[in-house]
Amino acid sequence: MSISIMKFDLNQRTLSSLCFCLFSCWLLSVPFEGQVLYTLMENSKIHGITHNILAVFANFAGLFTSGFFIKEQIAAKMTMITSTVVCIAGSFIFYLPFSRLWYISIFFVAFFSGLFVASWGFYLKNYSPAGERLRTIADVLICSNVLMIFINVMAVNVSGLAALTLSIGALLSSLLLSFRLEAKTDVRLSKKALEALPDNIPSILNPLLFLCLFILIITINSGLMYQVVNPAFEHLSLLTSYYWAVPYILALLLLRNLPSKINKAYVLYIALTMIGLSFILFMGLNRSVLSYLLINTLMMGAFGVCDLFWWSILGSFFDYWKNPVQIFGIGLSMNVLGILIGGIAGSNIVTFERGYFKASIIALVIIFIIIILLPILNNKLSRLLKNHVFLVEFASMIESERKRIIDDFKVYKQLTERETQIVELLLRGYTYKAVSESLVISENTMKYHVKNIYQKLNINSKMELIKIFAEN
Template structure:
């Protein structure tokens, strides 16, 4: 075990992924729409939504506020350790007889769970280079939801207290791993491109972030409707819903993460929107059988997986335009929580007023139509902002020795100069023209001149073409 931990300490990216996934698995199974609290409340004949409302609102506040106070990695590590300890103590309270203390604990641990996520963003930024952040986001979402399925299944089908005990074990394991995270980055080993931001760049990045947050807020209203309308409609299939629910979500994340070819994110997001629309149409028309559940849930959760990975990865790309990644990730994910909260309240209101499933589906379809209008605007804004920097949905992530082989072959076949070869390597790492100029001590116009020559020799028009060529060459090597 000690040898394994020593290896893990050396790979801070993997260590941060595992520690976060453990805590997030607890969060998804206990605090945030988790089945453990739902079942514990039922056991004490308290089936209202008060506990969930408290949890969602406090988690929103933890995400939104914490980034304004946690500004350095050393502070972030302390906040992660403190937050995890508070969450452990707060979770233990649910083993005690029901009292008002339960509600206080729900609010406290939900808030500090948000603070934990905000703090973790520093490790997300520093130890996952640009080409890795997409896969890091996919990994934490996959592992967290796998743990959530396991614990929720135990809580629903065996014992809610047993499920709570397992969730607490995840927290303890996450805490132990967090102690092994570095308090400050070793700059020589982990470096990110520092960008000099003009006022125009700062304004553009803020505008892009606002549009992205608006997109997250609106689309996740459908997630809230799912929690309050769709899932309860199939609750009589207890065993199936407890284990299958997030399987399509995990499957699509794994598929996107494993894909070696570049994915046109505009097409993928439009397909995901269509899947949400079709799933709610099926929800209106089909019965509440197992077959209907499999069709509806598969389409819906796969689509939500696409969108979650999309904004996690895009929020991560904003890290390089801010000194505080916690503020970026915290505000972005708080919009996710707020959207789910709004959708949940709408869903609750529909049931309380005796409305049918038709009304909920119509609301969902209206949201989809709004997203069809907003998505091209979002896509153009992000593409314009990041056009010389990174790729919106997935960038190349070749092994270093593969990249060297491909670069060497292209240099020989296309007669690249040494300077052009250096620029190609930096382009593949996600450097901007300005960052390349600074790194190579040349002017930005000189960089543009070399890039133009590179594109002409490769017969391509943009950096996407360069990435495509390297992806194809890597496949030949594998």
């Protein structure tokens, strides 16, 4: 059988990514700390952050519970469609004069938006190869934030209702695209994913839970940013509406194109340093334009690095868990819960004397805790993902480069055509059983080929195969 069965449906990958981007830009600009809803609330003479706390909590609830009842791709598609319809209907409520109905709408649209985001995990897993999930994630985060900036600028500088209309248009576009998503994935891909699951489930839970703790703690600083740092510069509304997410987008662009050989753990340490430095500057500097540019650039650039880090790590867990919605939903819910905790703490702190100073001290303490936890997290993740560290580099190579290296490898090591096919599949992360099914050969025949490959290469394991390939 041709190795072409491993090719992923780029149309579905692009389609699902566009669907997510359009929905996410509405989420970021309306219910989730969005300038559209803030502007509409202010126009209605409603102050405070009650609506935002409600929205963030409901979004957390949607993300956290999604994996318990969304277990197949067909269910994920229907959930995405249903959630979008609910969010469109709920958004129309904001055209009406303010009433308690607004709060009911905020809760439901935020809850269903959590279901939508988690459901997208099926499409990320099944239509983005493991080595390209980081790029897919970076692309959707960049696209979502670019669109969010455009809507937020309109909300702050033109009209909240006009921005709301534009955001509903994004939802409608997302809905139309979601009908074209596949309801079921390729059975062969499902078999391969199931075969890759380890037998010892607790070994997966331990690093996953630690990652969730890491995400929860570090995103408390995001909540402090929303409720302490951003309000401190609200007098610069024109500048903040345009520039706020720009460093975040630039950081994602940089990481997206970062050479795979660079150790991303070092990049994360740099990001943590940037967050700490931004809060130190926030304590000492005034509230001028220059101060904002410096503080926001450091802070949002660092948050871009952090977001891509744990989104991509959650994507790596997909290959070890049957239901990607559970992984994605619970992992991202910790992100939202951290923002909720930080937001509540920040809104209470700023009412006291020297509130900005106290908030910055809390942020620095969190950074200190994270620096202690990060080596432990790296250790736990590497124990589970150590067989995939190089595979990401291999899968992310452009097709021509990949083919050239495989061909050189075949000639130099004198491998047969079948042996070369097996090597490529093994390097992509297939188990021995999954390889035999993909190539339609018996397990005994598979063992025979593997034995010959190992003898020719003078190795004894798959890890040694990966090491040899890495050195060529």
